[in-house]
Amino acid sequence: MQERHVLRDDQWERIKDALPGKESDPGKTATDNRKFIEAVMWIGRTGAPWRDLPPKRGRWANAHKRFIRWSRKGIWQMIFNTLAVDVDTEWLMLDSTIVRAHQHAAGAKGGSKIRN
Numbered sequence: 001m002q003e004r005h006v007l008r009d010d011q012w013e014r015i016k017d018a019l020p021g022k023e024s025d026p027g028k029t030a031t032d033n034r035k036f037i038e039a040v041m042w043i044g045r046t047g048a049p050w051r052d053l054p055p056k057r058g059r060w061a062n063a064h065k066r067f068i069r070w071s072r073k074g075i076w077q078m079i080f081n082t083l084a085v086d087v088d089t090e091w092l093m094l095d096s097t098i099v100r101a102h103q104h105a106a107g108a109k110g111g112s113k114i115r116n
Helices: 009-018 033-046 060-073 075-084
Strands: none
């Protein structure tokens, strides 16, 4: 059974060559890009603070710094755009039974009143 917070192999194959840290890139070679992306997915999925990142996902401080760097460089947007290209939305549906309104959205009272 596959973990919920990991990339599928087909997703990884589509983005791995566009990520920084390849042998051909200047600077340090990143050997753990997949591990790092899965750490960020774990944080996003659980909503936990960075300090609670499990040790098997890497050091939280390194992951956080790298997340900030990638955010500033637009790498996350590139990953999203790459993975969203072939998304199958044929069965995607939203209706009012799953969309919740804020508690103050019902029974509006007040606002401007016109008096004659």
